[in-house]
Amino acid sequence: MAAADVVISFALLVAIYGTLSLGLNLKFGHTGLLDFGHVGFFLVGAYVSTFFVLPPNDPTDFTEYIIGLGDVPILGTWAVGALVATVLAGILGGLVALPTIRLREDYLAITLLGISVIFQRVIQSEGWLANGPDALRGYSPPLQSLFPLEVGTLAGAAAFGLFVAVVWAVATVGLSLQQEHESRLPLSEIYTVTTFGLASRGSGLFGSRFTVAAVAGAIAGILSTGFLVATTGILLIGALVSLYGWLVVTVEIAHKYSDLDRREWAVGIGLGTGLLVALLPLPLLDSLAASVALTLGLLGTLVFGYYKAVMSIDWINKAKLTVIGVGGLWFVSIWYVLLPIADPISAGSVSGVVGTLFENAVWALRFGGDGIGYRIALVGDVTVRLDYSRFQLALFVLSLGVLYYILETAVQSPFGRVLRAIRNDEDVVKSLGKDPFVYKIQSMVIGSALAGFAGAMWAMYSQGLTFRTGDPETTFIALLIVFIGGVGNNKGVLLGAGVYWAFQQATTQLAGYFPAALRVNVLAFRLVVIGVLFLIVLYYMPDGLLGREEYSAEVKTND
C-alpha cells in the first residue's frame, strides 16, 4: 500500500470521528451537557442505516435481523438509511434528554452512560434484532457496485467528477484563506484561475468563500466528468487535482510557520528526527526485548529532553507546541517521501525510486491493479484508477463539509449564543426570558443526530457491525478529540480528530513490528499512552490546541 493510501484511510476515519465529535462538542463544548453516552446514538445510527440496505432476512442462513429494506426501490438506499438514522438518533436523543436533562451534571453523565450501555446490551442479547452478539454483515457500502469504474461511461466519469469536485472545493477554501496573506507565489491569480473567475466578480454574486468554493468545485467536477466521458485522460486530471492539493497544503504550512526562527526550526526538526531514530530499533534489531528496551529508552530520553528544554529555556517554552508541530510535520514528510523509496534505493532501481515518488505525489489516484495503463518516461508502465476508498472519502468529506457549515452557522446564530450562555450561567439565561430546558433539549437532539449520522458513516466504512461499536471507549475518544482541539471550537474538533488518528495510524504501523501474540498488549499500551496524554492535555492546556473560540456578535444600533 502506498503511503498515499494510508493517508486516505486515515482521512476516512478523521471524517467519521470528526462528525461524531462535532456532535459531542455541540452538547458539551457549546451547551455544557456532559454526555457520557454519546456513543449510544452512534450505535443506533449505525444499525438503523444498515437495516435500510440489508437484503430481506433469510431465515436459513446464520445471520438474523429484524428487517432488511435493501430490495425496496428508493427506500433501500444509503441516502435514505443515513437520513433516517440521523433523524431517529436525534429523536432518541431528545427523548432521552426529556426526563434526564434536569439532573445535576454528574448524575446526567452517569445516567446517559447507563442508557448507552442499555442500547448496547439490547443489541447484544436480542438475537432477532441485529444478529445478537455476532457481527452484522452482508451489505455493501454506497455505490460500490460502480467500482471498478468504467471510464468512458457516464456513471464512471460522474463518480470521478464527484471526487474532483469535493477535492477542488476543499482546496479552494484553503486557498481562499491563504491568498489574503502575503506570499511569494501569485496566490490571488491562481485563486482567480481555480475559481474560474468567480471570485473576482466581487462578493455580491456568491457571498462567502464557501459558496465560491462550492460552485468552483461543481464546475471542476462537471468539466472533468465531461472530459472523462470523451477521453481516457484520468491520469491528467488526477495529477492536476493532486498538484492543486499539494499547492494548498504547502502554502498553508509555509504560512503557518513563516514567523519561526531558524533555531525553532532546528529544534522542531531535531524532535522529528529524534522520534524517527528512537523508532528505528523496532524494524532493524532482531531481538524484540532489546529493540523495545532501546526504543522506550530513546523515547524516554527524547521526552525528558524536551521537558527539560521547555522548563529551562525561555524561547523554547514560548514555542513549545509549534516545535512539536514542526517535528511532527518533518516526521510525516520523511515517512511519506523518504521511507517508501528506501527499498528501491537499496535495490538500485532508478525507475522504482521515481515510480514510488510519482505514486505518492499523485495521491488522488490509486496505482496498480486493474486500471487504465500509461507509459511514463523513467517510471515505466503504470495503471491508475480511482479506487473505492477515495470515492468514499469524497462522499464523507462532502457530507462533513455540509454538516460543518450548518453547524457553524447554527453556533454563530443567536441560538448558539443562547447555548453558550447556558453553559456559562443558566440563571442569566432564565432571567432573560429564555427557557434553558428547551435549548438543552435542542442541543441534545442536534448533537445526537450528528452522532447518528457518524454511525451511518461508520457502517459504510466498516462493512460489519458488532455491539462493540457501542463501547464506552468511543465516547471517551470523542471527548478526547474535543479536548485536544479546543472545547467549544468546531474547527478544533476537526484538528483534534486529525491528531488523534495520526497517533493511532502511526502506532498501528508500529504494532506490526511485534509478534502477533503480543499485539493485544501493544495495542493496550497504546491506550495507556492515550490516557496519559489526555491527562496532560486536561492539566496543561484544558482549552486545547486552538483554544476556546471567541464568538462576537455585532450589536446594531439605530442611529
Place this chain on the structure above:
Amino acid sequence: MAVETGLTNAVLNGIVTGSIVALGAIGLALVYDIADVPNFAHGDLLTLGAYAALFVNRPGTVPGFEAFATDSGIGTGGLGMLFFVSVASVLGTVYHLGGIRALKGEWWGIDVPPAIGLATHAIVAVVVGALVIFGAPSFLAALLFAVVLAGALVPLMESYVFRKFRAKEASLAMMLIVSLALAFIVRFSIQTIFGGEIRSYEVDTVIPFFGRELDITLAKFFDLFVANNGFSIGIRETRGQEADLLLTLSYSWLELAAIIGVAAAVAWGVYRWRKGTAAVIGPRLGAALGAIGVFILGGAALSSGSLPADPWYGTRVRSSPLRLGIILTALGMMALLHYLLRATTLGKAMRATSDNRDLAMVRGINTRRVMMTVWIIAGLFGALGGVLLGFLFSNLTINLGFNLLLPMFAGVILGGINVYGAIFGSYVVGLAMEVGIFAIPGLSATYRIPVAFVVLLIVLLVKPEGIVGGN
C-alpha cells in the same frame, strides 16, 4: 421430592450481588462524598485487585513473573519479592496518612512514643508479608496481597492526579473526565501486562468443616417447606446426579411463634437499652443484632423434626457456601467500617469532613489525611470486592470491574452519596437486578445491569436526591 427455585432464590441471589456491589460502592461513596470525585476509575480498581491476586495465586500465568514460578508454587526469589512488596505496601499505606510522622504513630489519635509507633507498623508489615509468603499460593494469601497492594496504590491517584486538579479548582465535570481518563489508564495498564486472555484463580475449594469435607463452590439446595404442622428446611448437596439430604431443620408453628416472639422482645429490650447512646452499636443496630442472635440460637436449639410429606408450599433456594461467605464477608467488612467511622478519631474526622469540609478544617481536622484515608479504604474494599468477584465468576476479564461500575454508581446515588446510604442502595440495586431478571419473563441475564439502571433512573426522576435523602 423436587421443588422449583422461585422468588426466594432470586432474593438470596440479590443479596449476594448486593454484597459485592456494596463492597465496591462503599469506596465509591466515600470518595464521592468526601473527596468530591465521581470516580469512573473505581470499577477498574476492582479489576486491579482481582489481577493483583494472580501474582500470589497463579504466579506462573503472570507475564514477566513466571520466571519466579516453580511447579509447586513460587521460587525463593519470587517469595522474596512478594514479601518485599507486601511489607512496602503496608508501610506505604500508612505513609499516605501523613508521611514519616504517620509511620511514627501520629494518625492513631493518641499520644504514642515514636519508637512504639514505628515498631508496631513494622511488626504489622512483617506479619502481613509473612502471611502472604507462607500462605502462598493459597487464595486467602492472594486476597491479602491484593488488598494491601491496592491500599498502597490507589491513594496515589489522589496524590498525583486528583489533588493537582483540585488545586486548579477543576469543576465537577472536569473531575469526571479526569477519572474517566484514569479508568482508561488503569484498565489498559492491566491489559498491557496481562494481555487479552481470560484468567482464573486456582482455589482448593474443599475445606474441612466440622469433621466433614465441604466443597464451598458446589451448589447446595435449601428446600423450604410450609406445611400444616409448621415450617421446615431441608439442605441437600448436589454431587453427581442425586441430591443427598445433609441436614433437616423443622419447626412447628408453636416453635416458630416462640422464636419470633422472643426475638421481638429481645430486639425491643436492646432498643430501649441502647436508645440515646451514640456508641458504635446504636439502638437499631443493637436491636437487629439481638433479633438475629435469637433466631440463630433458637433455630439451632429447636431444629429437630423431619420434612413434611405433603407441604402446602415448597420452594428451593440454590446457593453455595461461597455465596453465603461473600455475604458474611461483606457484612464483616461493613462492621469494621462502622467501627472505624463511629469509634475512632479518624472516623470522627471523616464524618466531620463529610458534613462540612471547611468547618472541619477550621476546627483543626487534618482534611488531607481524611482524604487519603478515604482513598485507602476505597482501595482496600475495592480490591476485596474484585477478588471475590473474580472467584465467584471463576474467570477474570479486563471488563470485570467496569461492568460493575454502573450498579455501584446506581447504589451510591440511590443512597444519596453517603456510606450508609450506599450500602442500603447497593442491596436495593442487587435485589432489583436478580429479582428483575427472575420476575420479568424473557429477560436474559445480560440485562442485569440495565435493570439496575432502570431502578436508578426511576428513583432519580421521582426523587433526584436519592432514596435516603441527600446533601
